[in-house]
Amino acid sequence: MARVYLDYNATAPLRAEARAAMIAAMDVVGNPSSVHAEGRAAKALVERARAQVAEAVGCKPVEVVFTSGATEAASVLARPRPGHDVLVDETAHDALWAHNRMVDWVARPAGPGHTLAMGLANSETGVITEPPEKVDGQWPVGEARADWLLLDVTQAVARIPFSFGWSGADFAVLSGHKFGAPKGVGALIVRDGLDIDALSHGGGQEMGRRAGTENIIAIAAMGAAAEAAQAELADGAWDRVAKLRNILEEAIEARADQTIFVGKDKSRLPNTSCIIAPGWKGETQVMAMDLAGFAISAGSACSSGKVRESRVLRAMGFGPEEASSAIRVSLGTGTTEEEVLRFADIWTTAYAKRRTRAA
Template sequence: MRSRVYLDWNATAPLRDEARAAMIAAMDVVGNPSSVHAEGRAARALVEKARAQVAAAVGCKPAEVVFTSGATEAAAVLGRLPVGMVEVEPTAHDCLWSQRRAGQGSRAIGWGYANNETGLIVEPPARAEGEILMLDIVQAVGKVPFSFAWSGAEMAIVSAHKFGGPKGVGALIIRDGVETQPVLTGGGQEMGRRAGTENIIGIAGMGAAAEAAQRDLEAGVWERVAELRNILESTLSLAGNNTISVGKGRARLPNTLCLIAPGWKGETQVMAMDLAGFAISAGSACSSGKVRESRVLRAMGYEGAEAASAIRVSLGPETTEEAVLRFAEVWSAQYAKALNRAA
């Protein structure tokens, strides 16, 4: 029996060996990072090492890294800025949300730098003076070159499990001088930005994963992944069906392929391929396992049955060419059967 093939790296990346080792070591550190005794200082040293590792990976100062429980909590800070009520503004990639103070026009803008469903990389729009920009770089970290220092953004959000760290830990990157109101208040940890005793085990794993991810990026590992993605895309285009490759030819994450198979529902594809030994997705993994119509695809002009027939295949450094070609063969055969049944 052949082993399963994991092609859902955008949902979560497998835990890196470096992260696992760092987490195991952190389990033996007994102190509270806020304590001043030797045990506390040892715990604090782990947190600060990880802060420096994350900062190096995203191109910011260590003091600009605030550890959180994940990207969702980090993004919640946007709702604590003194700019008024929330106003949702979907774009062609469903990656913009904003807040505006009624009658004054000041805004805080949240922008998805790399879309998780399509892989498209979208530069943020021009901003008026005084507007605050938060970048969602969850999918970009470790896959494409990025530096917060030159991004022009005031804030960014990061999630550890997207680049091989543990689940349940992330970070808010916030530029020096930008004032926010913490979502969680209390003990004043994380420079007063996020109260609560730090999750040193998760933080240590995140730091180690960030360092390893940056090392892979600089070594060209994701260029090879992009080659495999292109092989898969080309192979499927030769299958003689009506498959649509969303975003082909545009700037994309190196590992992401969004396919529309007219006449074959996305959730049906996921189930069929799961039974065949392949893990893929019918969109974002951020909706508690529910399959919903993609607002991203709808905004891009793919509506109704087309949008409902989309899947996301996301590769990683462990993906092999043999696995990619086997996926193309099995998926094409399953698609042909689905079309025959519908005829």
């Protein structure tokens, strides 16, 4: 039977709109920094995409800085100023966690330059975490306070309603391939009027925030994908996906009531199911399902190939065995009910056989 792709949180298939935009952009010869007609044509593609991404993210076009992805965008956290600490939420993606730099926040709660970095929607569990309310113009972090907020909205964009403007955040990071753009293009959103050190230095592209000639082919595709994905969200496509996720979990629970569905009692992304089967290693489950024709994940794709328990699940209070026995099934708008029911049947059959052998 045809393989079934259930790993949309790792990457989504390339959208037809993005493919068409890429092909069209390949014929544009100019450098966006050139002032002649060919250069202006290339610049127009970049600016159209900037407006499309801004519309999808709910920000101003001038606030969009194109990057190679969310990981590069998050490197804005790696540019500390004197007295600047970064506190990263424990359940954040590794792209943020790598920049965790907390130096005795409680001892100097009002110190200038502190940044709170967190994910709006977790890639492994789908759990949505809303930013805290500001207190006296600052973001509360326990007993301390942060001056700026960076949100990772990589999994949230075009799957749940989001607006950078009303979020109150100072920065946001995202990757185009999560909503159907090609891999290798993303954006850093910087609140208008906020000064940052450049991500890279050189020619002064991207309003002086990221030097280097723009990848207009990928950028044009990202803009087209963002527009199509936002229209899909507005049409209710992800409401249907949420129903499929519920069907999947109900089918598994009916035959394997020992399983744990992480975050089932919390607000979650409509497409994500994190399933713990105690005693059955996540990577073993992934291999078994791969052989059966299903693409799933044992956690964040950026941590693939590393046999380790989930840092995110440990931070949520799960023990070592549970944290190492989890898989992530993430659906897309192209997923069908037949596919999720077939997965549930094959997965529960394999789980039952494993439990019988272990008994």
